[in-house]
Amino acid sequence: ASVAAVIPAAGRGVRLGPGAPKALRALNGTPMLVHAVRAMAASRAVSLVVVVAPPDGAAEVRSLLDAHVLPERTDFVVVPGGATRQESVRLGLEAVPAGHDIVLVHDAARPLVPVDTVDAVIDAVRAGAAAVVPALPLADTVKEVEPAAAPGEPEPVLATPSRARLRAVQTPQGFARAVLARAHETVTEDVTDDASMVERLGETVVVVPGHEEAFKVTRPLDLVLAEAVLARRRL
Ligand code: CTP
Ligand code: MG
DSSP states (O other): OOEEEEEEOOOOOGGGOSSSOGGGSEETTEEHHHHHHHHHHTSTTEEEEEEEEOTTOHHHHHHHHHTSOOOTTOEEEEEEOOSSHHHHHHHHHHTSOTTOOEEEEOOTTOTTOOHHHHHHHHHHHHTTOSEEEEEEEOSSOOOEEOOOSSTTOOOOEEEOOOGGGOEEEOSOEEEEHHHHHHHHHHOOSOOSSHHHHHHHTTOOEEEEEOOGGGOOOOSHHHHHHHHHHHHHHTO
C-alpha cells in the first residue's frame, strides 16, 4: 500500500519565543520544515508528502520546498492549515488523494526523526495495526496535580502513575487511512495527538520503539540540542 505523510507545520511556536513561525525557523541554516520533509521522504515507502503551512504562508512554503533538494521519487503538496493542530491535520488528510491507504502524521517540529523509526511505524501498519505510535519510556517521574488557581501557587499532588507503564509519544504516527479519516469525522474533543482520536473510536493503538532524536523542538533549549545533533551528523 502506498504511504502518504502529512506534516502539520501551521503552528506559531509560541513556546519557542518571538520570531518566524516555528517550522520556518532555521536549524544550522536550513528551515526546520525542510529537515522534517526530508526525514519523511527518506523512507522509500513514502510517495507523497503533504505539508500543512501556516494559513497565510502556503505560497512561501511552496517556494521554500522548491528551493531545496528533495528526493525525486516523492511528490509534494502544500495546503494552508487551521487554528489548531487537529484542524491542520484534518486539512492535510483531505488533500491526500485516493490510493494512499496508509497515512503518517508527523510534526514539523520533530525534524530529526531517523528513517528507521519512520519505517518501523510503516511496517507495523502494514502488519495490520490500525494505528501505531513511536514512544519512549520516561526519564522523569510524572505527577498528576490539581492545577494552580493562580500562577506560582503550589499545586497539590493527586497521584503518581507508575512510571514503568508510561510512554512519551512521538511522531510520525501511522494509520490505516480509513481509520484516521473516521476519527476526524467523529471525534470533536480537543486532543494533543492523532492516535488519541483513534483510541476514542475504540480502535487499538500500538506502540513501537521511538528514538531520542525524534524529540519535539518546543522551547529554546530544544533548538540548541537540535543544532548539536545536526552538527554531529555533519548536516
Ligand atoms: N500545528 C499546526 N497547526 C496549528 C498548531 C500546530 O499544524 N494550528 C503543528 C505545528 O506546526 C507543529 C506541530 O503541530 O509542527 C506540533 O505542535 P507544537 O509543537 O505545539 O507547535 P506550535 O503549536 O507551533 O507551538 P506552540 O504550542 O508553542 O505555539
Ligand atoms: Mg502547539
